[in-house]
Amino acid sequence: MKLQRMFMCFSAGFVFFVFSAFMQLNNNSKNEKYALHFPYKKMGLTDRQAAAHILSRFTFGAKPNDVDAVVNTGIENWFQQQLDGKLADDDVAQRLASYDALNLSNEKIIATYPRQSEILRLAIKEGIINKDSVNKGNKPEYKQQVKALMDKYGYKAPQELYRQLINQKIIRAAYGNNQLHEVLTDFWFNHFNVSLTKEQCAPFILTYERDAIRPNVLGNFETILEATAKHPAMLEYLDNATSVSNDNDIARKQRNSVAGQRAEQRMDEILNNPNANPLQKQIAAGKKNQGLNENYAREIMELHTLGVDGGYTQKDVTEVARALTGWALNPDLTFAKQVAQKLMSFTTWDKMAKQGFVKEGDFFFAANKHDQNEKIILGKKFSMGGGYYEGMEVIKMLATHPSTAKFICKKLAIRFVSDNPSQELLDNLSKIYLQTKGNIKAVIIAMVNSDEFWGKDALREKIKSPFELAVSSIRATNADVQQPFQVFNWCVKMGQKFYYYQAPTGFPDKASYWINTGALLSRMNFGLAFATQKIPGIKINLAALNNNHEPESIDAALVTYSKILLPERNQDENIKRLSQLIKEEDVEKKIDNAANANVVVNKDTNAEDETIMMNKKEEKAALNKKNAKPITTAYVQGNNSTIAQVAGIIIGSPEFQRR
């Protein structure tokens, strides 16, 4: 008995030992690919320089003291934290507390934010507005009536939905602690771009980012590809929801049934009747014209996976499109909702599932609209009748294709290393991609483990996008943004109307795309407006950044704030140039004169500016009393001061545009 128990213990222990040894081995081999060893010392960087560099790549900009914090945590540890992405985000939660759209389902969003045209139709139906007076449109009483109608039904304007979408992106980027996830969400959204400019797709973009992109940014590429493929936003944006075929047994049966024949007949009648209701006619024409749409099939290969030179042909495009026929939105999200519900009363989901229909959240596979015949895609044969699984197989095949490995790794390296990554780096990353079957985390780790990431050619090599510029300014100054939409307006001015980029390519990740004369001037103006607090709803305390120490001169302010806003950058040459300019231009004297001059209020001058002038006067008077030396210290008072200007110039300077 005893012996037996001992033996059992022993064997259990032995099994455990073997098992854990095996696990360890497994972990080790796994760990090897996921272990962080950053060769920055080898590449000649100090801890602080390395911290500043990695912050510039995997966050939306360093906050004051971030460099120290990363060095203290240890650069690898910090990056591991970022990969894990589990840091608490109370600030973000608090700032987003009043955003009531962020957790809604697609169905709820559609029910809450109907299109303008639907509201108009409803208003006419309810007799609230006369259909003949619609075009007197913008009168206040009309607006009021429509508002009352919307309130009655609990409707809200779609613009409010878009506002929340835009603002949440800014808030998360500026205040989120899991910065790597924010940066990657931005990256993958742009890779799988959808656009608010397309009305059919617009209501779904919030959930697209939330459900298809954000949770999948560091997982397997196949997962994010599948999630985007099935999301209503993408299905609408690239028209796959309208790509159908009737080449299948179910449709044939329907067509040959009495009801089917009658429906067909009726459609022809409508089309041939000059007096038919135009809307009915439009629907009939739409039904008649429907068929294969290759848009998504082309872009999933050209833009999402293989790349334009990825080795596919037009024939492959058509074949993929055929494989994806029937991939559509849950009918509950479309105008066919009622029809679909009616049809469901004649059948059950079990029966439909047996016929090959699939419903997965908001995704729907309509077996009766799928081309069931054989296809050959990239040389591989897909036998007849694959149904839904055929599309899934295509996605897997594309996700793990060597061309995809190359294409995705290059795009990642361009975003995070430099505009021109070496072939050697790309080959190495592609190898990791294929070995891990497209594990994004492994690729990113390999990238940061590479010498090239830390090399001289990568440092400060990237130009910030307007969004990155704006958010990095907020972070660098610890600014408090109460009206995020103002930040969006500036991004538009600087050339990045995010969520509105029309083409499926997404914004080009190329310095020369962002930098042109108009955009560059806007960046400089942004810096000035931002630092002098001319952007409504943004508060900055520049003095606090320097522990409320007042720099002794403009020169000193330049040195101090350059260090604060641009940690670990050599600014000697810039400071030299500006100091010289300040001397030549006699800037201090000019400010003095301005302070002494009669305050001339010109038409554009607002009350705020007046106060500045007054403050300067008072400051000067105070200084003159204390101090015989006529130095101008407009710096102390608030932010509308020389310090604010200095900060504005730093933010608009070329160095701040780089990361």
Added chain:
Amino acid sequence: MVNRRIFMRNGAMALFAAGLGGVPSFVARAANNKKIIPPYKKNKTMVCIFQRGAMDGLMAVSPYADPNLKILRPSLYMSPSANEGKMFDLDGRFGLHPGLAAFDPLFREGRLAIVHGVGSPNNSRSHFDAQDYMEAGTPFNKGTASGWLNRAVGLLGHEGTPFRAVSLTSALPRSFYGDNEALAINNLQDFAIQMRGNPMAANIASKSFEQLYDVTSSQLLNKTGKESFDAMKMLNSNDIKNYQPTNGAVYPNSALGNSLKQIATLIKMNIGLEVAFAEVGGWDTHFNQGTANGSLARNLKDFSDSIAAFWKDMDAHQDEVTLMTMTEFGRTAHQNGTGGTDHGRASCLFVLGNDVAGGKVYNNIKSLAIQDLEDGRDLPVTTDFRSVFSAVADSHLKINDDKKLFPEWNGTGLKIMKS
């Protein structure tokens, strides 16, 4: 950066780079008019106006003589007769909407051509898709990264200035997407370093930036910075603010009027504008579009008055300019149940210029009988939009590679230009 232009490197312009701020505008003007060496001097300008929302071509330029029209549009029918809207009779078949009165003299002078039955071979009736296809210039391919106007800029075959391609919009339109530099700007006065209510600070900031961009090690920022400051000085804000149209031109006080006025300003400054873009909305007339009066009439009036004012203002520059309008599709031949029209297929467009073989309604339209309509409801597309766009761009801007301008298209240009 390959493909970026050397901007104003000659002697006269070096003045601006050296001088800080406030270049007297007379110096600028003198330099602009006399000292600039070709190809900047007297380059041609193509102006494109996109009418977003799909203009009802059947009402703007109405085939009033077709008896089907009255049946299809009992309460929207118009003709030259006094009690049917008093259209301008163009040729006994087509009538010009009275809102477009300002076009009538230009048509009779032979400077304005109308092309009818224009549209895309892709039958999408979605605003988004149709605009996207038209602006990309590839009706069956959404992935085309560039817009057709950006490609046109690339095919000009000579260096340009930062003002070579300008869109009077807040964001870059799809037509301008691409590798060639293009400027999107709502208001030319924004093209300056600004600090509201504090010009002195703005001036110091501007000089500071100029110094900093001058020393940056980033080639792109250095070069573009230089260009920005050169360009800023050229675009003297006082000249823009005080711009006076010539020849008695009066622009409507509207978004389009304002855009065209600014385009005129740029053209007269002679700072290298070659492709200009503006847009105007409000054409999606599903409800109660009206006839001689009403929402469409108002839009047409603003549209034609703005264009006519621009043309008048062009004055001595008229030979340099061709203007072309476009819209994503037309509207249903039938009127709908709410006094409007729904999304259709073909519409019409206008081309204005001294090179234009105008005074004619170019078309291959058959009739509006139901069997001649697309899907029994729409004016079919009988002229591919690319055959018009390419004709204008080729002739006016001397572009001769339609394969690059419109990939995947094998058609030929419509003969609407004199040369």
